[in-house]
Amino acid sequence: MPRMTRNMFCAIAACALSAPAFAVFTGIDLREDKGQIPPVELAQIDPLGLGVRVINLYATFDGPGDWTEERPRSPNALLQVNADKTQEGPWVIDKATGRNANAGFYQDPFGSFFAPPEALIPIFPTVEWDTFVGLGRKATPSGEIDHTTPFFLDGADTLFLDQDGDGRDDGLRNSYLTGNPPAEQHVARFNAASGKYEVFFAQLTILGLDEGARLGQLRSPINGEGVYEWESDIFAGSFTLATQVPEGGALFYQFDFVRIPAPGGSCIVLPIAIAFSRRSHRCRA
Numbered sequence: 001m002p003r004m005t006r007n008m009f010c011a012i013a014a015c016a017l018s019a020p021a022f023a024v025f026t027g028i029d030l031r032e033d034k035g036q037i038p039p040v041e042l043a044q045i046d047p048l049g050l051g052v053r054v055i056n057l058y059a060t061f062d063g064p065g066d067w068t069e070e071r072p073r074s075p076n077a078l079l080q081v082n083a084d085k086t087q088e089g090p091w092v093i094d095k096a097t098g099r100n101a102n103a104g105f106y107q108d109p110f111g112s113f114f115a116p117p118e119a120l121i122p123i124f125p126t127v128e129w130d131t132f133v134g135l136g137r138k139a140t141p142s143g144e145i146d147h148t149t150p151f152f153l154d155g156a157d158t159l160f161l162d163q164d165g166d167g168r169d170d171g172l173r174n175s176y177l178t179g180n181p182p183a184e185q186h187v188a189r190f191n192a193a194s195g196k197y198e199v200f201f202a203q204l205t206i207l208g209l210d211e212g213a214r215l216g217q218l219r220s221p222i223n224g225e226g227v228y229e230w231e232s233d234i235f236a237g238s239f240t241l242a243t244q245v246p247e248g249g250a251l252f253y254q255f256d257f258v259r260i261p262a263p264g265g266s267c268i269v270l271p272i273a274i275a276f277s278r279r280s281h282r283c284r285a
Contacts (some may be wrong), residue, residue: 002012007176008248010073012022023061023063023064023188023197024061024062024063025059025060025061025251025253026060026061026062027059027060027218027228028058028059028060028218028241029057029058029059029060029194029196029198029232030055030056030057030058030215030230031055031056031058031194032053032054032055032056032215033056033194033196034054034056034203036130036194037052037054037129038125038232039178040125041126041128041129041196043058044126045106045108045126045129045205045207046207049073050102050207050208051101051207051208051209051211052106052129052205052206052207053205053206053209053213054129054203054204054205054206054269055203055204055205055206055215055234056138056200056202056203056204057200057201057202057203058194058195058196058198058199058200058201059188059199059201059241060197061188061196061197061198061199062197063188063197064188064189064190064197066186085121087123088173090161090163090172090173090236090238090239090285091171091172091236091237091239091257092163092170092171092172092235092236092237092271093105093163093170093171093206093209093235093236094232094233094234094235094236094259094262095163095164095170095236096236096259098225099210099213099233099259100208100210100213100233100234102166102207102208102211103170103206103208103210103234104166104168104169104170104206104207104208105160105168105169105170105204105205105206105207105209106129106130106131106205106206106207107130107131107160108124108126108127108128108129108130108131110124110126111127111130111131111132112130112132113132113133113150113159113160114132114133114134114140114146114148114164115132115134115137115138115139115140115148116128116130116132116139117139117140117142117144118139118140118141119142121139127193129151130203130205131160131169131203131204131205131206132202132203133148133159133172133176133201133202134148134201134202134203135147135148135176135177135178135185135186135199135200136178136186136187136199136200136201136202137185137200138200138203142279147178147185148176148177148178149176149177149178150175150176150217150249151174151175151176151177158173159172159173159174160172160173161173168207171237172202173192176201186199187199206234209234212233213233213234214232214233214234214260215232215233215234216230216231216232216233216234216260217230217231218230218231219231227254227255227256228253228254228255228256229255229256229257229258229283230255230256230257230258231258231259231260231261232257232258232259232260233260235257236257236258236259237256237257238254238255238256238257239254239255240252240253240254240255241253241255
């Protein structure tokens with residue numbers, strides 16, 4: 001066997017032996033992939049004609065989950081997302097300096113803070129466009145319950161908050177986790193449309209964004225602690241995402257949202273395998 005061929009086979013074998021046994025978290029993805037809102041529902045959601053944008057938030061991984069009957073809690077399970085005042089800042093719609101001054105989350109009167117029941121959507125179609133956190137699910141199948149659970153911080157009694165007091169919800173609060181979730185709810189699955197393995201965890205339907213407001217993109221890490229910046233015209237503040245590890249703990253990842261234009265520096269666009277904080281913490285779930 002020629003030396004080059006032999007070396008290539010040795011390299012492939014070494015990669016196979018050293019490959020991780022579970023999917024690795026690669027970042028977050030903000031996408032407007034919900035599709036067109038039917039005109040009749042749009043009139044109900046947006047009677048003042050402010051304009052509607054539906055933004056879905058995902059955690060992305062470099063491979064599938066490994067859920068089994070024997071080990072239902074996959075190492076790449078999405079366990080928790082924090083967006084709370086006790087951190088550097090809540091994850092809010094950016095209204096500073098008059099930007100997006102009329103914006104606010106749409107809250108459907110028939111919805112809740114979690115994924116709507118599938119059976120409710122044909123009866124109240126606008127509930128499909130609600131703003132909610134639904135770890136692993138955009139709707140709850142009939143006969144099941146949503147296992148997305150709020151973990152209230154500092155005695156808070158609301159999951160969404162009116163940050164600037166204008167009567168319209170514009171921020172998220174508290175932590176969210178999946179407690180004893182059903183099979184595969186929180187395991188990353190391949191999405192052919194995006195070409196990524198991902199877990200859905202929030203739908204944000206926003207009214208009244210300024211024309212041309214941009215989601216932006218993820219930047220390179222800004223310090224050694226693994227904090228990442230997302231340039232955005234829409235969001236400001238920060239949130240923390242946690243994923244389970246096989247040893248029973250969790251890794252925490254912080255994302256800060258900064259206004260466009262962001263400070264100078266090179267931009268790195270996902271997907272790439274990125275290293276965040278390597279500290280492992282015991283799960284509270």
